[in-house]
Amino acid sequence: MWSFFHKLGSPPWLYSIAGTVLRYLLPLTVLALASGTVWGLLFTSPDFRQGNSYRIIYIHVPSAVVALAGYYVMAIAGAVSLIWRMKMADVAMKATAPIGAAFTFIALFTGAVWGKPTWGAWWVWDARITSMLVLLFLYLGVVALYEAYDNKEAAGKACAVLSLVGMVNIPIIYKSVDWWYSLHQPASIKFTGESTIDSSMMYPLLLMIVAFYALFTCCLLLNMRTEILRREARTQWVKKLAEGS
Amino acid sequence: MRFCLRLLLRQLALAVRRPIEIGQPLMFFAMVIALFPLGLGPDPGSLAGFAPGVLWVTALLANLLSADTVFRSDFDDGSLEQLLLSPQPLFLSVLAYIGAHWLTTGLLLALVSPVFALMLNLSPAVIGSLVMGLLLGTAVLSLLGCVGASLTVGLKRGGMLISLLILPLYIPVLIFGTAAVQASLDGISAVPYLAMLAAMLCLAIALAPLAVAAGLRISVDA
Numbered sequence: 001m002w003s004f005f006h007k008l009g010s011p012p013w014l015y016s017i018a019g020t021v022l023r024y025l026l027p028l029t030v031l032a033l034a035s036g037t038v039w040g041l042l043f044t045s046p047d048f049r050q051g052n053s054y055r056i057i058y059i060h061v062p063s064a065v066v067a068l069a070g071y072y073v074m075a076i077a078g079a080v081s082l083i084w085r086m087k088m089a090d091v092a093m094k095a096t097a098p099i100g101a102a103f104t105f106i107a108l109f110t111g112a113v114w115g116k117p118t119w120g121a122w123w124v125w126d127a128r129i130t131s132m133l134v135l136l137f138l139y140l141g142v143v144a145l146y147e148a149y150d151n152k153e154a155a156g157k158a159c160a161v162l163s164l165v166g167m168v169n170i171p172i173i174y175k176s177v178d179w180w181y182s183l184h185q186p187a188s189i190k191f192t193g194e195s196t197i198d199s200s201m202m203y204p205l206l207l208m209i210v211a212f213y214a215l216f217t218c219c220l221l222l223n224m225r226t227e228i229l230r231r232e233a234r235t236q237w238v239k240k241l242a243e244g245s
Numbered sequence: 246m247r248f249c250l251r252l253l254l255r256q257l258a259l260a261v262r263r264p265i266e267i268g269q270p271l272m273f274f275a276m277v278i279a280l281f282p283l284g285l286g287p288d289p290g291s292l293a294g295f296a297p298g299v300l301w302v303t304a305l306l307a308n309l310l311s312a313d314t315v316f317r318s319d320f321d322d323g324s325l326e327q328l329l330l331s332p333q334p335l336f337l338s339v340l341a342y343i344g345a346h347w348l349t350t351g352l353l354l355a356l357v358s359p360v361f362a363l364m365l366n367l368s369p370a371v372i373g374s375l376v377m378g379l380l381l382g383t384a385v386l387s388l389l390g391c392v393g394a395s396l397t398v399g400l401k402r403g404g405m406l407i408s409l410l411i412l413p414l415y416i417p418v419l420i421f422g423t424a425a426v427q428a429s430l431d432g433i434s435a436v437p438y439l440a441m442l443a444a445m446l447c448l449a450i451a452l453a454p455l456a457v458a459a460g461l462r463i464s465v466d467a
């Protein structure tokens with residue numbers, strides 16, 4: 001157990017193990033995404049009120065779920081790099097931020113596309129939408145802070161502190177935005193809650209959520225491998241790797 | 246503790262010797278408040294409707310812009326580095342900096358806000374909850390703003406960046422602050438909202454100085 005933990009700190013080891021994981025995970029992800037999409041888009045019955053437009057749920061909900069989980073991945077990686085000074089945790093944190101921002105953007109964009117025919121507006125200042133927008137800004141803040149520092153070691157630490165502060169704040173922001181909405185606007189919009197969804201629609205959705213988690217992991221590992229190569233560009237093993245291929 | 250107090254007095258003395266700099270956030274506050282009637286139209290009824298939000302958003306921006314400068318001059322002349330090397334607990338020293346910032350911006354903003362509230366045609370009955378909310382809320386804003394300031398103090402162009410980092414974290418304060426005013430406008434007690442702001446203040450006092458201390462160490466090392 002401990003030797004595994006220590007090996008995680010070694011760039012060549014992590015690089016190769018990430019490659020091995022990707023070799024199996026990437027085909028599985030593509031398979032799960034393809035089957036989940038086909039299942040969700042072609043083989044489920046249309047919603048009786050929304051017709052076919054509800055099918056965007058198979059992209060919207062998984063990306064939102066993964067976007068929220070991604071922030072915790074980033075903050076925990078940041079905490080690990082701050083506490084144990086693990087360089088690879090720093091790599092993971094840096095690699096997560098743009099991916100999380102991308103997933104958040106996908107969730108917001110698909111929500112807007114769905115909202116236009118269903119609610120009649122591209123954007124509504126609803127509690128959940130607003131808190132996702134805030135999440136996007138938190139991700140972008142981490143990316144921007146990292147880019148602003150010339151000293152990349154300090155950049156990693158600063159981003160770790162920022163993502164931890166954000167992690168304390170996210171439940172507060174989420175709750176307060178929830179409250180703000182219920183205070184000021186009549187409940188004219190109703191989300192179809194998870195519990196009220198029919199099982200024939202839910203199973204493809206669950207498959208898509210799993211597929212999106214796998215996709216997130218693949219993106220993260222690919223991003224981390226690139227970042228490791230960039231940081232270790234002057235070492236022997238990277239040179240050997242470059243000559244070998 | 247004594248050191249912390251002396252640091253606070255030093256920061257306050259420095260501020261008092263440059264009265265123009267104390268006045269800047271207040272003038273910013275007044276200017277931005279004056280922009281809203283020009284943009285939204287001078288109708289007293291609609292202005293009163295917007296007034297809680299306008300006052301709070303403006304206080305938030307004034308606080309944000311002044312937070313950027315809290316550590317700047319001490320970072321430039323190296324006294325911040327001396328502070329980090331000194332054996333005094335950094336938690337308390339940081340709290341002194343933040344306290345001085347709040348006393349020279351948030352407190353004054355809260356004290357002058359009734360004037361602007363009346364100019365925006367806000368009902369005099371709700372001014373109490375506005376001032377109380379601002380007193381509590383701007384303290385939270387100062388604590389959070391200093392987190393951003395500590396992370397960006399070593400950077401050449403921190404001004405724009407700090408708003409991107411910190412504004413999302415300001416949202417809960419804005420929501421509860423405006424809700425307190427709105428509640429007393431509707432004739433409901435504003436106390437629950439003020440209690441939430443006070444709770445946030447307690448949490449921020451306990452945690453934010455840790456983040457600021459970590460941020461300052463990173464910025465000085467970089």
